Amino acid sequence: xxxxxxxxxxxxxxxxxxxxxxxxxxxxxxxxxxxxxSTHGVLRVVVEMDGEYVLRAExxxxxxxRMHEKMAEVKTAAQFIxxxxxxxxxxxxxxxxxxxxxxxxxxxxxxPERAEYVRVITCExxxxxxxxxxxxxxxxxxxxxxxxxxxxDDREKLLDALQVPTGSRLTxxxxxxxxxxxxxxxxxxxxxRAFIPWLRSRMPMYKDLxxxxxxxxxxxxxxGVIEPELCRRYGATxxxxxxxxxxxxxxxNEPYGIYSKFDFDIPTSELKCARGxxxxxxxxxxxxxxxxxxxxxxxxxxDVLVKGAPxxxxxxxxxxxxxxxxxxxxxxxxxxxxxxxKNLYRTKLRAPGFCNLSLFGEVSRGxxxxxxxxxxxxxxxxxPEIDR
Amino acid sequence: xxxxxKGLKLDYLARGDFAKTGQAWVAFLPGxxxxxxxxRLLKADYYIEDVxxxxxxxGYVVVYHFDHFEKPGRVTLKVIVPHAAPNVPSIAHLFDxxxxxxxxxxxxxxxxxxxxxxFVPLLIDPEMADCFPLRKEEKSRSSAGKIMAPGEVVFCDxxxxxFVADSPAEAAGEGAK
Numbered sequence: 221x222x223x224x225x226x227x228x229x230x231x232x233x234x235x236x237x238x239x240x241x242x243x244x245x246x247x248x249x250x251x252x253x254x255x256x257x258s259t260h261g262v263l264r265v266v267v268e269m270d271g272e273y274v275l276r277a278e279x280x281x282x283x284x285x286r287m288h289e290k291m292a293e294v295k296t297a298a299q300f301i302x303x304x305x306x307x308x309x310x311x312x313x314x315x316x317x318x319x320x321x322x323x324x325x326x327x328x329x330x331x332p333e334r335a336e337y338v339r340v341i342t343c344e345x346x347x348x349x350x351x352x353x354x355x356x357x358x359x360x361x362x363x364x365x366x367x368x369x370x371x372x373d374d375r376e377k378l379l380d381a382l383q384v385p386t387g388s389r390l391t392x393x394x395x396x397x398x399x400x401x402x403x404x405x406x407x408x409x410x411x412x413r414a415f416i417p418w419l420r421s422r423m424p425m426y427k428d429l430x431x432x433x434x435x436x437x438x439x440x441x442x443x444g445v446i447e448p449e450l451c452r453r454y455g456a457t458x459x460x461x462x463x464x465x466x467x468x469x470x471x472x473n474e475p476y477g478i479y480s481k482f483d484f485d486i487p488t489s490e491l492k493c494a495r496g497x498x499x500x501x502x503x504x505x506x507x508x509x510x511x512x513x514x515x516x517x518x519x520x521x522x523d524v525l526v527k528g529a530p531x532x533x534x535x536x537x538x539x540x541x542x543x544x545x546x547x548x549x550x551x552x553x554x555x556x557x558x559x560x561x562k563n564l565y566r567t568k569l570r571a572p573g574f575c576n577l578s579l580f581g582e583v584s585r586g587x588x589x590x591x592x593x594x595x596x597x598x599x600x601x602x603x604p605e606i607d608r
Numbered sequence: 609x610x611x612x613x614k615g616l617k618l619d620y621l622a623r624g625d626f627a628k629t630g631q632a633w634v635a636f637l638p639g640x641x642x643x644x645x646x647x648r649l650l651k652a653d654y655y656i657e658d659v660x661x662x663x664x665x666x667g668y669v670v671v672y673h674f675d676h677f678e679k680p681g682r683v684t685l686k687v688i689v690p691h692a693a694p695n696v697p698s699i700a701h702l703f704d705x706x707x708x709x710x711x712x713x714x715x716x717x718x719x720x721x722x723x724x725x726x727f728v729p730l731l732i733d734p735e736m737a738d739c740f741p742l743r744k745e746e747k748s749r750s751s752a753g754k755i756m757a758p759g760e761v762v763f764c765d766x767x768x769x770x771f772v773a774d775s776p777a778e779a780a781g782e783g784a785k
Binding site for chain 1: 627630631653654655656657658660662663671673677680682684702705707708716726728729731733734741742750754756757
């Protein structure tokens with residue numbers, strides 16, 4: 221067995237040694253994380269510093285690696301759904317959707333129409349809660365404490381609404397192969413209807429207090445410029461790509477479910493910097509509200525789970541499929557291969573945060589350390605999703 | 609796509625059924641053509657979605673997914689490498705994002721990507737990084753010809769027999785229902 225330990229140096233571990241091999245003379249190797257507030261969990265970044273400037277940076281992953289892809293091979297497809305709520309805990313609904321969507325595609329299962337609407341509503345609500353949490357936490361990174369209190373106040377109402385049908389507040393495993401677990405009842409629908417005008421009344425205040433604030437603008441404008449070509453080379457999607465002017469959203473470009481029925485815009489920004497990504501996420505909150513509003517209006521009566529829906533022991537027919545959805549962080553893709561056996565043969569999870577973070581090394585080069593942290597936050601990472 | 613990949617040595621090229629498999633084009637190609645195929649995809653403004661491997665009877669099937677921001681339609685490149693010598697050339701110098709995907713595939717399956725600029729373990733602890741958790745035991749491996757959708761064939765090298773070995777394999781994509 222290969223041991224990747226470098227015995228020449230004593231300080232640091234394998235990754236520090238590996239990183240230090242390419243270091244220039246007179247520079248400082250600095251370790252950020254994995255227990256650092258601005259790494260939002262357990263991300264670790266090793267940087268080579270020349271004074272205050274970052275010469276090189278390398279994210280080190282794996283501190284939250286749980287091998288979901290192996291778990292998919294030792295459980296039946298239906299038993300794997302709870303794992304999907306734990307990959308990206310901030311936008312669990314999108315992961316739920318990506319996985320059941322891939323399995324439904326192989327098996328050719330049609331979802332009842334009402335279930336499609338329920339999926340859209342819950343997924344978009346979850347997207348808003350994810351963006352709100354990102355907003356609060358990002359400002360916390362930048363030194364503003366108050367906004368996260370407001371964000372959590374709004375988010376609380378939203379979680380209360382989602383708790384009614386799902387029974388959970390964070391790690392939802394609500395989708396089922398062939399529909400969803402439970403219908404939205406009047407209590408839940410009432411909460412959602414009340415939430416839309418509430419959040420709309422708050423957004424102008426956030427704009428005045430935070431978005432237009434000169435301190436914030438000085439902090440996030442013109443840092444972390446990402447060119448569209450860079451997004452292609454690294455496979456960056458979601459608000460990171462849209463913040464660089466790429467008009468790409470899976471809901472529009474590869475429509476799934478019933479997204480083609482709704483009228484909504486894809487916000488983009490030509491700024492390409494951290495501010496561009498900030499603007500895109502803030503604008504997306506309003507677009508999600510628009511989708512929810514239309515979905516509530518158009519939602520038909522009916523079942524939310526297809527008749528004869530697969531039981532937990534159900535075997536997925538042989539075949540392969542790739543299903544992508546738009547998560548809060550970008551394109552979530554699930555590639556499923558089945559040989560018709562008890563468990564899935566192979567499940568590959570494409571995490572948008574993984575690809576978005578991979579460009580950090582290139583983008584942070586030459587910036588001040590404090591800006592590198594602001595760039596890191598603007599990528600909106602969720603570590604469990606990156607490590608899977 | 610056939611125009612894009614023209615002149616490259618391919619084993620198999622097929623149109624996929626996007627509604628059923630999520631793949632617009634599927635190509636099996638030898639490792640030697642992979643870099644040039646990726647280069648052309650990069651020039652045609654494709655972006656990399658992911659890289660992964662599937663452990664099959666024939667060997668490790670290394671799967672590359674690409675997509676396009678303006679003209680959606682997933683392109684899947686597949687390279688079959690033998691279990692005994694799982695070596696593939698790296699495409700990280702073209703698609704920088706592939707560096708991490710390749711390292712992850714090394715962690716899970718032990719596939720070696722020759723030329724990856726930083727080929728160290730990514731997700732698994734370096735001290736136990738040679739456990740390759742997604743490798744399968746010989747008896748539980750399935751044939752790639754049976755589990756992968758053949759699609760609508762555009763080109764097939766006479767020497768490439770993955771989908772012609774026996775007739776049930778042909779129907780694996782469709783007949784599964």
